[in-house]
Amino acid sequence: MSHTPNEAPAANVAPNTAAAAPSDGDRSPSPGQGDGQNTLTLRALVTTKDAGVIIGKAGKNVADIRDHTGVKAGVSKVVPGVHERVLTITGSVEGVAKAYTLIITQLLAAGSQSSPTISSPPATQTALRLLISHNLMGSVIGRNGLKIKAIQDASGARMVASKDMLPQSTERIVEVHGTADAIGAAISEIGRCLLEDWERGQGTVLFHPGHGLDDRSSISSVRRSPSTSNTTFSPPTSPRMGVRTGSPAPSSPHSTNGALGAAGVGLRTQNISIPSDMVGCIIGRQGTKITEIRRLSGSKISIAKTPHDETGERMFTIVGTPEANEKALFLLYNQLENEKERRVSREQVASQEAAASGVPAAAPVASV
Numbered sequence: 001m002s003h004t005p006n007e008a009p010a011a012n013v014a015p016n017t018a019a020a021a022p023s024d025g026d027r028s029p030s031p032g033q034g035d036g037q038n039t040l041t042l043r044a045l046v047t048t049k050d051a052g053v054i055i056g057k058a059g060k061n062v063a064d065i066r067d068h069t070g071v072k073a074g075v076s077k078v079v080p081g082v083h084e085r086v087l088t089i090t091g092s093v094e095g096v097a098k099a100y101t102l103i104i105t106q107l108l109a110a111g112s113q114s115s116p117t118i119s120s121p122p123a124t125q126t127a128l129r130l131l132i133s134h135n136l137m138g139s140v141i142g143r144n145g146l147k148i149k150a151i152q153d154a155s156g157a158r159m160v161a162s163k164d165m166l167p168q169s170t171e172r173i174v175e176v177h178g179t180a181d182a183i184g185a186a187i188s189e190i191g192r193c194l195l196e197d198w199e200r201g202q203g204t205v206l207f208h209p210g211h212g213l214d215d216r217s218s219i220s221s222v223r224r225s226p227s228t229s230n231t232t233f234s235p236p237t238s239p240r241m242g243v244r245t246g247s248p249a250p251s252s253p254h255s256t257n258g259a260l261g262a263a264g265v266g267l268r269t270q271n272i273s274i275p276s277d278m279v280g281c282i283i284g285r286q287g288t289k290i291t292e293i294r295r296l297s298g299s300k301i302s303i304a305k306t307p308h309d310e311t312g313e314r315m316f317t318i319v320g321t322p323e324a325n326e327k328a329l330f331l332l333y334n335q336l337e338n339e340k341e342r343r344v345s346r347e348q349v350a351s352q353e354a355a356a357s358g359v360p361a362a363a364p365v366a367s368v
Contacts, residue, residue, distance in 0.1 A: 040191045041090040043131040044100070045173065045209070051075045051085045053110045054103055061106060069099040079210035086131070086209065093191035101184030104128060108180065127160075128183050130174045130190070133204040134165050137172065139197040140190055147193065155185035168334060169207035203270050205329055270325050272332070273313040279303065281339040282316075282332060289335060297328035 046054065055062050055075060062073050071091030078085065089099050108126060132140065141148045152159055157178035165172050176183045176190075194201065274282065283290045283303070294301050299320030308315045318328050 038092065038195070039090065040093050040096050040195055041088060042096050042100075042187065042191060042194075043089075043171075043206075044087045045084055045129040045131060045207075046075070046087050048078065048083050048085055050107055051087070053107055054087060065099050065102050068102065069095045071095045071099045073099060076209070082210035084209040086207075093188055093195065096191055097184045097188035100128065100187050101180050104180035104183050125177065125179050125182075127175045127177045128187075130176060130187075131166075131171045131207055132174045132190075132194075133201045134170045134172050135204070136194055136197060136201050137161070139193045139200065140174075151186055151189040151193075155182050155189065157182040157186040159186065164340075165333070165337075166207040167337065168205070168330060170203075170205040170329070170333060171207045203325070203329065205326065205333060266321055267319055268322055268325055270318045270329070272316050272318070272329070273308070274316055274332075274336070276307060276312045276314055278336060278339060279314055282335050293328060293331045293335070297331060298324040299328040301328060 053061070054065075056064075062075075065071070065073055069091065071089050073087070073089045076086040076088070087103070089096050091099070104126060108124065139147075140151075142150075148159060151157075155178070157176050160175040160177065162173040174190075176186050178186070281289070282293075284292075290301060290303070297320065299318050301319075302317045304315040304317075307313055316332070318325050320328065
């Protein structure tokens with residue numbers, strides 16, 4: 001989920017093509033950063049088949065949606081061999097919700113919905129896969145899950161969230177199941193929640209289908225895996241790794257070496273919380289990995305010596321230009337993803353060995 005007026009797709013659509021949503025690299029400013037914090041950009045993952053329906057012949061469908069709702073809408077460019085595209089809609093909360101309602105109605109009418117439906121044909125319900133910043137999940141869920149429960153009760157939609165961030169990004173999939181009207185009502189409430197905490201969405205690393213070696217298989221696992229697609233929205237229990245900008249680390253840094261001086265012009269400070277048991281994999285033996293991340297990104301990265309709250313997480317403070325910080329974030333999250341995969345693989349091997357020997361496997365290592 002992102003926002004910036006310059007990121008919205010162009011208004012005109014060439015025949016048989018989408019208005020490709022221009023990318024600001026992998027960086028996503030927060031919702032509501034401009035226009036008095038009243039403009040929302042909400043992204044959704046769609047299949048290439050659904051994208052064709054959304055665009056329509058000669059771009060007619062997407063043009064009609066713009067005309068009826070006043071939003072800016074577009075679909076990312078086709079990536080050869082990749083069957084997912086990103087739909088981006090920017091406008092007022094009401095306009096965005098109405099646009100998605102119209103789109104769901106179109107998909108149901110065309111019989112081309114890609115996500116599993118809840119009812120038998122003729123289909124009246126489907127699922128929309130929203131892309132939401134990991135760091136804004138708490139804003140949607142609320143304390144003890146009260147906010148998300150209220151959204152579901154009020155809209156009649158059912159919401160399901162993936163546990164993990166998408167590859168090389170800080171976005172997660174949130175599936176909204178229901179009728180077109182129910183999904184639109186849920187999006188209206190979700191949009192208000194996102195705008196209320198827009199600052200927490202700053203620095204989101206956007207997901208781009210086809211970026212990375214295993215994006216397609218990763219998306220498939222998000223849609224089918226019991227550990228993700230069947231997980232009902234609940235208060236977050238996984239460690240926080242979202243980006244917060246502008247606030248200093250709460251304790252003395254572990255290391256202050258970096259490529260940039262603190263007094264540089266145009267520098268931005270961003271903080272991320274990392275689980276204590278994952279800090280070592282980022283620092284590396286004798287600091288080799290964190291040194292490499294600093295060198296490649298050009299950002300100054302410091303690490304708090306002690307956890308900053310009861311979660312046991314430690315704060316990483318990144319100081320640099322927006323471009324350098326995004327590179328640093330990308331490298332940090334990539335390192336976390338690699339470590340997570342390594343731990344999962346290790347647990348699977350241990351389980352297989354235990355099953356072969358008849359000895360119960362050891363308790364799994366806490367995952368990110």
